[in-house]
Amino acid sequence: MTHLIDHLGIAVKSLKQARRFYEQLGLLVADEETVEHEKVKVAMIPVGESRIELLEPTSSDSVIAKFLQKRGEGLHHVALHVPDLSHAVETLKASGTRFISDEIKIGAGGHLYVFVHPSSAGGVLLELCQDQPSAV
Ligand code: ZN
Numbered sequence: 001m002t003h004l005i006d007h008l009g010i011a012v013k014s015l016k017q018a019r020r021f022y023e024q025l026g027l028l029v030a031d032e033e034t035v036e037h038e039k040v041k042v043a044m045i046p047v048g049e050s051r052i053e054l055l056e057p058t059s060s061d062s063v064i065a066k067f068l069q070k071r072g073e074g075l076h077h078v079a080l081h082v083p084d085l086s087h088a089v090e091t092l093k094a095s096g097t098r099f100i101s102d103e104i105k106i107g108a109g110g111h112l113y114v115f116v117h118p119s120s121a122g123g124v125l126l127e128l129c130q131d132q133p134s135a136v
Helices: 015-024 063-071 085-094
Strands: 004-011 031-035 040-047 050-057 074-081 112-116 126-130
Touching: 004 063, 004 126, 015 040, 015 050, 050 063, 063 074, 085 112, 085 126
Parallel strands: 004 050, 074 126
Antiparallel strands: 004 074, 031 040, 040 050, 112 126
């Protein structure tokens, strides 16, 4: 797959309430899962080739809980799908791009991801992601 907006990450207090809103528009949650190391519950809503990712904190010390405390519900990050994540990270690091963390992680649905710091991405928290290469 090539470059595309993979998803928009939206921080919400309640997945249940938030998903009900989108369901009124005829959209359906594809899957819901907890990502333990990020301390969030995630609901993915397909929108064409892209998705809306609803994020509800599972703990008061999760990044999303802190975001909600500081700024309230709202757009948390934009995720860009790239064809080759490690190549993209290498290229960006060579040009001095700041990342939230240096390692590539595994997220909801098994995709690989890394976050670019907003100071390097025009004030937007930017997730770069790639589908998990299928284990053969
Ligand atoms: Zn995301």
